[in-house]
Every structure is written in structure tokens, then in C-alpha cells.
Amino acid sequence: MLESTSAVSVPIRGPATSALGAAQLMLARDIRLAFRKRGQLIQPLAFFAIVTTLFPLGISPELSRLREVAPGVLWVAALLSSVLALEFLFRDDAHDGTLEQHALSGQSLTWLLFAKTVAHWLLTGLPLSLMAPLAGLSLGAPVGSLGGIVVSVALGSVALSLIGSIGAALTLGVKRSGALLSLLTLPLSMPVLIFGARATELAMKGAGFAPPLYLLGALAVLGVTLAPLAAAAAVRINLE
Amino acid sequence: MAWTWFHRLASPPHVYGLAARLTPWFAWIAAILIAGGLYGGLVLAPPDYQQGDDFRIIYVHAPSAWMSLMVYTTMAVSAGVGLIWRMKVAHAVAASCAAIGASFTVAALVTGSLWGERMWGTYWAWDPRLTFELILLFQYLGYMGLRSAFDDLQRADRASAVLAVVGVVNVPIIHYSVIWWNSLHQAPSVMQLGKPTMPPSMLIPLLMMFLGFTLLFVALLLVRLRAEILNRERTASWIREAVSP
Amino acid sequence: MPARTLQAENLHLWRGDTHVLRGLRWSLSGGECLQITGGNGAGKTSLLRTLAGLMYPEEGRILWDGEDIRRDLPGFQGDLAYIGHEPPLKLDLTAWENLHYWIGVRRRLGDAELQQALERVGATDWLNRPVRTLSAGQKRRVALAGLALMGVSLWLLDEPTTNLDAAGQRLVGALIEEQLARGGLVVAAMHHELPVSGAVLRRMELSAGLEAGRA
Numbered sequence: 244m245l246e247s248t249s250a251v252s253v254p255i256r257g258p259a260t261s262a263l264g265a266a267q268l269m270l271a272r273d274i275r276l277a278f279r280k281r282g283q284l285i286q287p288l289a290f291f292a293i294v295t296t297l298f299p300l301g302i303s304p305e306l307s308r309l310r311e312v313a314p315g316v317l318w319v320a321a322l323l324s325s326v327l328a329l330e331f332l333f334r335d336d337a338h339d340g341t342l343e344q345h346a347l348s349g350q351s352l353t354w355l356l357f358a359k360t361v362a363h364w365l366l367t368g369l370p371l372s373l374m375a376p377l378a379g380l381s382l383g384a385p386v387g388s389l390g391g392i393v394v395s396v397a398l399g400s401v402a403l404s405l406i407g408s409i410g411a412a413l414t415l416g417v418k419r420s421g422a423l424l425s426l427l428t429l430p431l432s433m434p435v436l437i438f439g440a441r442a443t444e445l446a447m448k449g450a451g452f453a454p455p456l457y458l459l460g461a462l463a464v465l466g467v468t469l470a471p472l473a474a475a476a477a478v479r480i481n482l483e
Numbered sequence: 484m485a486w487t488w489f490h491r492l493a494s495p496p497h498v499y500g501l502a503a504r505l506t507p508w509f510a511w512i513a514a515i516l517i518a519g520g521l522y523g524g525l526v527l528a529p530p531d532y533q534q535g536d537d538f539r540i541i542y543v544h545a546p547s548a549w550m551s552l553m554v555y556t557t558m559a560v561s562a563g564v565g566l567i568w569r570m571k572v573a574h575a576v577a578a579s580c581a582a583i584g585a586s587f588t589v590a591a592l593v594t595g596s597l598w599g600e601r602m603w604g605t606y607w608a609w610d611p612r613l614t615f616e617l618i619l620l621f622q623y624l625g626y627m628g629l630r631s632a633f634d635d636l637q638r639a640d641r642a643s644a645v646l647a648v649v650g651v652v653n654v655p656i657i658h659y660s661v662i663w664w665n666s667l668h669q670a671p672s673v674m675q676l677g678k679p680t681m682p683p684s685m686l687i688p689l690l691m692m693f694l695g696f697t698l699l700f701v702a703l704l705l706v707r708l709r710a711e712i713l714n715r716e717r718t719a720s721w722i723r724e725a726v727s728p
Numbered sequence: 729m730p731a732r733t734l735q736a737e738n739l740h741l742w743r744g745d746t747h748v749l750r751g752l753r754w755s756l757s758g759g760e761c762l763q764i765t766g767g768n769g770a771g772k773t774s775l776l777r778t779l780a781g782l783m784y785p786e787e788g789r790i791l792w793d794g795e796d797i798r799r800d801l802p803g804f805q806g807d808l809a810y811i812g813h814e815p816p817l818k819l820d821l822t823a824w825e826n827l828h829y830w831i832g833v834r835r836r837l838g839d840a841e842l843q844q845a846l847e848r849v850g851a852t853d854w855l856n857r858p859v860r861t862l863s864a865g866q867k868r869r870v871a872l873a874g875l876a877l878m879g880v881s882l883w884l885l886d887e888p889t890t891n892l893d894a895a896g897q898r899l900v901g902a903l904i905e906e907q908l909a910r911g912g913l914v915v916a917a918m919h920h921e922l923p924v925s926g927a928v929l930r931r932m933e934l935s936a937g938l939e940a941g942r943a
Contacts, residue, residue, distance in 0.1 A: 355833075
């Protein structure tokens with residue numbers, strides 16, 4: 244029991260948690276929760292697999308033709324899967340009242356939401372980027388380019404998760420928000436799509452794909468600094 | 484003392500009355516400028532040595548595109564003011580801007596498409612400026628969609644304000660896209676520091692159109708704003724006096 | 729030792745077109761409990777949420793120890809606990825895990841302390857089951873354990889005795905009495921009487937908000 248040095252009559256027992264500590268707790272909690280509902284984790288990945296299958300069926304089974312559109316197909320599928328996954332970023336916490344408690348915890352809501360977005364990426368974006376090379380192979384990508392595909396999708400999905408967190412926070416109270424969430428997120432995600440597809444395309448050709456990768460990185464950094472702030476503002480508005 | 488005008492702008496009845504008085508001025512001057520600009524551009528200005536008469540669509544296209552950006556900026560700024568200082572009137576201004584801005588964007592895209600068919604042989608090209616202008620249209624639609632998704636007006640105002648402010652990043656991107664990237668779209672010939680590259684006979688009608696469109700926007704905004712304020716304040720007592728004949 | 733004070737100054741709040749809080753003005757000191765009564769839609773929940781800093785009053789302000797809560801909202805919120813109609817628990821976590829997170833984001837929580845708090849509310853047998861499997865009353869008890877563990881000065885409670893049996897209601901009374909004895913403050917919205925005896929209990933009745941007719 245700490246000796247309270249202030250004149251407060253009701254001392255807080257135990258040392259206060261730091262912002263970083265709170266963020267770590269949030270990250271661990273979200274990951275633990277996700278593993279209790281494993282079915283939900285598979286959905287975006289299954290969606291990604293299905294969408295990438297649709298293109299060969301719709302365009303042509305010839306690998307030489309598919310190879311040309313592969314970067315675009317991969318990225319559109321990744322983008323759509325990310326938007327699908329975004330719905331459960333804040334939804335559960337909003338429904339059971341725990342989101343409100345995050346806002347009332349005395350900790351920075353920006354930090355806590357950033358931690359949630361990181362957890363969300365680890366659970367959706369990262370697996371997606373590990374699945375992408377498989378989809379790439381099915382679309383004719385050369386084996387040497389698979390590493391480049393993983394890196395570009397991983398980095399791009401970081402930016403997508405962050406940008407998407409803003410839309411997810413804004414549409415918290417809206418029922419059946421799927422279409423609206425897409426309308427809000429996709430326009431802002433188009434730069435990610437452009438640079439990501441370019442990076443993947445260069446990787447598949449065996450060329451250096453560093454320039455678009457740096458731009459993807461810049462978008463991710465921009466997302467990290469600005470998106471959680473906007474998301475926190477949006478959450479507070481929806482809690483009013 | 485300097486802040487009294489700011490505080491008065493926060494009062495819906497004051498703004499309602501002010502808007503009513505200002506609208507005819509903006510509307511008439513806009514009409515004159517647009518009529519003059521169209522006459523000067525479509526009739527008086529000489530044909531372009533490269534494009535012939537095709538270039539004349541610039542008199543509608545360029546001002547529309549410019550307005551699409553300016554209206555979004557106005558929307559984002561007033562949304563930001565409403566968000567920070569909790570001014571209802573600022574939110575009403577932002578709400579009134581959206582449909583006007585979307586219309587200007589559509590006009591810019593359509594006129595640009597017609598012009599592109601003449602200049603480049605195609606109705607559409609995935610070039611940076613065109614693509615980002617299309618994204619701007621989606622941003623307007625997203626803003627309007629988000630607004631309509633909420634039953635509670637205050638929440639609709641504040642949530643869409645966050646969206647408008649976040650999305651304003653696209654405005655400088657569109658403007659500078661022709662400088663940053665090798666674009667099909669021509670480089671800015673009017674909005675440059677130093678001497679513009681157009682001869683006065685072409686430039687003056689164009690400037691008249693820019694100014695005319697701006698005043699047209701303000702006039703339309705004031706009309707919509709009055710309707711917005713009427714709707715929002717419909718239960719307030721000042722309304723009965725203001726509206727009764 | 730200066731006691732803590734919570735003051736509401738001329739609070740006005742609108743929800744849509746309804747003028748829910750109309751110029752509320754009161755003051756509460758450490759060791760006192762304010763019970764808010766009123767019918768459905770009278771604004772009890774709105775008042776609690778405004779006190780918690782979640783809602784923003786159109787006019788008026790709230791003072792904590794004489795200072796506007798807006799000046800340092802996170803600091804103020806770090807010293808209060810707000811429990812709404814539903815206990816804020818994740819259904820897929822156990823009672824233990826829920827509290828470990830809920831309290832842990834604020835302060836370091838020892839296992840022994842957590843165990844003791846859960847045992848006190850009678851959760852010994854079911855603290856390691858997912859909250860999804862618990863009854864409404866059991867969930868409410870977990871929330872009460874969290875409340876006791878928080879160690880904050882101000883409690884804002886919305887119908888704290890909902891779904892509790894007689895023993896549970898006595899538990900709520902005991903917890904509130906302990907909080908008041910420590911010098912803490914409690915504001916509770918209740919349909920009926922708080923099971924608190926002998927403590928400084930003040931009452932305030934809210935009547936249904938006025939529709940329309942704003943000046």
C-alpha cells in the first residue's frame with residue numbers, strides 16, 4: 244500500500260499505469276479476445292482467397308495473362324478484405340460498453356485506439372500479407388518475387404488498418420455500416436492501392452521496388468501519427 | 484470588441500437575416516460576371532492556335548474544378564470551426580456546402596471528359612489529377628452519406644466534421660498533382676506566380692468566370708444555409724417572427 | 729485535509745429537441761452521497777454521463793475541487809468510476825481477466841488484491857468462467873468488484889442494484905458506505921431507495937425534460 248503524498252482522502256492504491264503499459268494491456272486483451280472467437284479471424288482471409296479466385300475465372304486461366312493483372316488483383320482483394328475486417332475493430336467494444344470505459348480510463352484514448360489498431364493489423368493485415376504470396380503464385384507470380392509481395396502487402400495493410408480505423412470509429416453507431424464504411428475508407432485508401440500495386444508489380448518483374456515501398460512506408464507513418472487522433476475524436480463524438 | 488462580429492456570426496437568427504440581405508447582391512453580380520465571362524470567352528476571344536474552338540470549354544471546366552476544391556476547403560474549415568468551438572451555425576454552413584461542391588465536381592469531371600475526348604482522344608484517363616478529382620467526388624458522397632446515417636443531428640454534424648477535416652488532405656494533392664507527376668493534364672497556366680501564359684483576351688473572361696462562379700457559390704450557399712437554419716431551429720421561438728408574413 | 733467537492737453550475741443539456749437538464753445547480757462534498765430519482769426519460773443517465781465528461785452541456789459547467797473538469801478531463805476521469813446500465817464486461821473473457829484489464833489500465837493490480845475483491849462479491853466459484861456464461865446478477869457483482877478495486881474518489885452509478893438479490897443489494901449498500909467513509913463521493917441514479925443507512929444521503933428529483941420551446 245503506497246503512502247499517499249497528496250492531500251487526497253481516497254488514495255489510489257498501487258502505482259498508476261503508464262500510457263505504454265495501458266497500451267500493452269489493450270494489445271494483449273484484444274489478441275486474447277480474438278483467439279476466443281477464431282471463426283471471426285478466418286473470414287477476411289477466406290474472403291481474400293475467394294476474391295483472388297474469381298479473377299482467373301472471370302478473365303482467363305492463362306497464367307501469362309493473369310501475371311499482368313496479378314498485382315492489381317492482389318491489391319484490390321487485399322483492400323476489400325481489409326475493409327471487411329474493419330467492421331470488427333471497434334464494434335464489439337462499442338456494443339458491450341467497454342469502449343466507453345476506455346474513454347473514461349484517464350489514459351490517452353489515442354494511445355489505446357492505436358494499440359487496438361495494431362492488434363487488429365496483427366490479426367488481419369499480417370496474415371493477409373502471408374497469404375498474398377500464395378494467391379500470387381496462383382496468378383503466375385515468379386517464386387523470386389514472393390518476398391517482395393509479402394513486404395509490400397504487409398506495409399500497405401498497416402496503412403490500410405490505420406486509415407480504416409477512422410472510418411470504423413466514425414460509423415460506430417450506424418447499423419449495417421458495411422457499405423458506408425467502404426465509401427468512407429476506399430477513397431482515402433486509393434494512394435495505398437496505387438503505390439502498393441506498383442511495388443508488387445516491380446517485385447514481380449524482378450526490378451527494384453524500393454521507391455514505391457518508401458512511399459507506402461511514408462503513408463503508414465502518416466497514418467500512425469494522424470489516424471489514431473482522428474479515430475479518438477470520432478469515438479468521443481459517438482459516445483456523447 | 485473585435486470578437487463581437489464573431490459571436491454574432493454564431494447566432495442563427497442573425498445569420499439568417501444577414502443571409503437574406505446578402506443573397507440578392509451575390510446572385511446578381513454573379514449573373515453579370517458569368518454572362519460577361521461566357522460572352523467574352525465563347526464569342527469574343529479568338530480561337531486557340533492549337534485547339535481551335537475546342538478550348539472554349541475551359542470557361543466552364545476550370546472554374547468548376549477550382550470551385551470543387553474551394554467548396555471542399557470551405558466545408559472542411561467551417562466543419563473544423565464547428566467542431567472546435569461548438570458553433571451550430573458553422574455546422575450548418577458545412578452541411579450546406581456539400582451538395583454544391585459535389586455538383587461542381589461532377590461538372591468539372593464531365594466538362595473535363597468532353598474536353599479530354601477532343602484533346603487526347605479518350606473520355607477518361609487514369610491520370611493523377613483526374614483520379615484524385617474523382618476521389619474528391621467520392622469524398623463529397625461519403626460526407627453526405629455519413630450525415631444521413633445518423634438520426635441525431637448533433638452527432639451527424641460532429642462525425643461528418645471529422646471526416647471533412649481528415650479528407651481535406653486531398654485538396655492540395657489535386658492542386659499540385661500536375662506539378663508532382665508527369666500528367667496528361669496540362670500544367671497550371673492561370674494559378675501561377677508571375678505572368679500567366681494566356682493572352683488578355685482569353686484571360687479576362689476566364690477570370691470573370693472564376694469570380695462569377697465564386698459569387699454563385701456564395702449565393703447558393705446562403706440560400707441553402709437559410710433553409711438549413713430554418714430546419715435546425717424549427718422549434719425555436721424566433722422562427723415564428725422571422726417566417727410569419 | 730481538504731475534502732473533495734463536486735459542483736454543478738447552471739447545467740443545461742439538450743438531447744435533440746428536448747431540454748433535458750434545465751439549469752441544475754448543486755454541490756456535493758466528500759463523504760456525501762447524492763441519489764437522483766425521476767421517471768424514465770427524466771435525464772438521470774444524461775446527468776451521470778455529463779458528470780463523467782462523456783456529454784457536453786450546452787451551458788454551465790462542472791467543477792471538481794473548484795476547477796472546471798474540462799481543464800484536465802483525463803485527470804478528472806482518472807479519479808472517477810462510471811458504471812452504466814450494463815456492466816462493462818467482455819463476454820468472452822473471464823471475470824478475472826476482465827477486471828485484470830479494467831483496473832490494470834489505471835493502476836498496477838496485484839493478484840491477491842484481485843482475488844480478494846472477487847471473493848468478497850461471492851465470485852469464488854465462477855471467476856474463471858467466461859462472462860458469457862454468467863447470469864445478469866453475477867455480471868453485476870463482477871462490476872461491483874471492479875468498482876471497489878478502482879480506488880477512485882468519485883462513483884457515478886446508474887441503477888447499481890439492478891438484477892441483484894437482497895444480499896447483492898446489501899453488498900451495494902456496504903460498498904457505498906465504505907466509499908463514503910473513505911471521504912469519497914457517490915452519485916447514484918435510482919428508481920427506488922438506495923440501501924444505504926445512516927450515511928449522508930441527499931436526494932434530487934429530475935422531472936421529464938421539456939420538448940421544444942427553446943428561447
